[in-house]
Amino acid sequence: MSASELLRATIFHTPADAFLIPDALRAHADGGVLIRDGRIVAAGDYSRVRALDREAVTTDWRGGFVIPGLIDAHIHFPQVRIIGHLGRSLLDWLESTALPEEARMSDIAYARQTARAFVHLLASHGTTTALVFGAHYASATAALFEEAAARGLRVVSGLVLSDRRLRPELHQPPDAAYRDATELIARFHGKRRLLYAVTPRFALSTSEAMLEVCQTLRREHDGLRVQSHLNENVDEVAEVRRLFPWAADYMSVYERYGLDGSGAVMAHDVWPTDAELERMAAGRTTVAHCPCSNAALGSGIFPLRRHLSAGVRFALGTDVGGGTGFGMLKEALQAYLMQRVTQDGFSLNASQLLYLATRAGAEALRLDDEIGDCQAGKAADLVYLRPEPGSALAAAVETSDDLSATLAALITLGDPGCIRDVRVEGVSVFQAVVPS
Ligand code: GUN
Ligand code: ZN
Secondary structure, rough: OEEEEEEEEEEEOOOOOOOOOOOOOEEEEEEEEEEEOEEEEEEEHHHEEEEEEEOOEEEEEEEEEEOOEEEEEEEEEEHHHHOOOOOOOOOHHHHHHHHHHHHHHHHHHHHHHHHHHHHHHHHOOOOEEEEEEEEHHHHHHHHHEEEEEEEEHHHEOOOOOOOOOOOHHHHHOOOHHHHHHHHHHHHHHHOOOOOEEEEEOOOOHHHHHHHHHHHHHHHHHHHEEEEEOOOOHHHHHHHHHHHHHOOHHHHHHHOOOOOOOOOOOOEOOOOOHHHHHHHHHOOOEEEEEEEHHHHHHHOOOOHHHHHHHOOOOEEEEOOOOOOOOOOHHHHHHHHHHHHHOOOOOOOOHHHHHHHOOOOOHHHHHOOOOOOOOOOOEEEEEEEEEOOOOOOOOHHHHHHHHOOHHHHHHHHHHOHHHEEEEEEOOOOEEEOOOOOO
């Protein structure tokens, strides 16, 4: 018996930066992905890939699509239950909606239940890798890591650190934060498919002593990632300027404590200065662009063209629960829509949207040697989508004779109901129950 599997479907992936390489999209109408021992051996036209291994068992998904596992570059696990509280702006929403729910994570049974639901929702939406804000409690953050490991997902996360301006039960003294984070790093960083990210919530809620703890953690351990929020909302930006009078701008607060550069992912960046963009590009700090959240919280419109012009890299994040759900294809569509109605917006094409939902996230997390597209040697993290018979997607796909247009239709209409099978290293982490 061969240990290889050959998936047969229409395949889309972007093995290069779709903003730099105009034809970054690889599309194969009758495609094959050959998998052995959890790795991609080859991806391309079915007949060519078939010839590489006559023994491989074919999984016939013709009529459906295979894309790389989706990568969510910004999401909050304790906020699963508060999606859809519309009508508020960031600081007001935090106080009234997000923080009370986050305080409930002190109850470990509740936190574990939440972590399990969260991980299931990632998998069932085709998200195989996520950069996740943990909880303010070490035990709840550990529960997230454990549930992700049990499910087999790739999760990069960390204890959320804050010592002011939230609510007292969410604050930790910096020395306790250091101790708890160090313990979590020892338990989870680099274990299974998990990595640790130093996670100051945002400059507003972290004193300089806490930012120093973050800097120390990053110095003391190899390969930690960093995540936080940046320039999301005009009132937040003004308050950060007031709290850090020595800082020229918001980003320089993080820079002073070594929380920038490759492996650092800053969510939102709706209101950057040119100087910040210039320094972020030079240092390779990445932005997590969260268009659904930016609209839902009224934060503003992401200055995408300015990021591109400055050379700042960005990927997509759902920002659940400020955002509107787990769907990364929906997030890509929202990015497209908002840019379309923005003066000086950038008209994103299907290839760029797929790139932003997959490979760009892998690059942001410095995991692009391992995941993000279907090149030979990469982990077989894949999503299989199939249009429901009679659906608008089925109709769009049937009549399309252009694979870019088909991909655009898939991004526009590919809701979670289309997701049939989700693989991490070739193994299913989610399979839809299809009525027979
Ligand atoms: N800034 C600080 N915390 C949060 C959060 O939970 N969500 C969003 N969107 N922004 C934040
Ligand atoms: Zn966020």
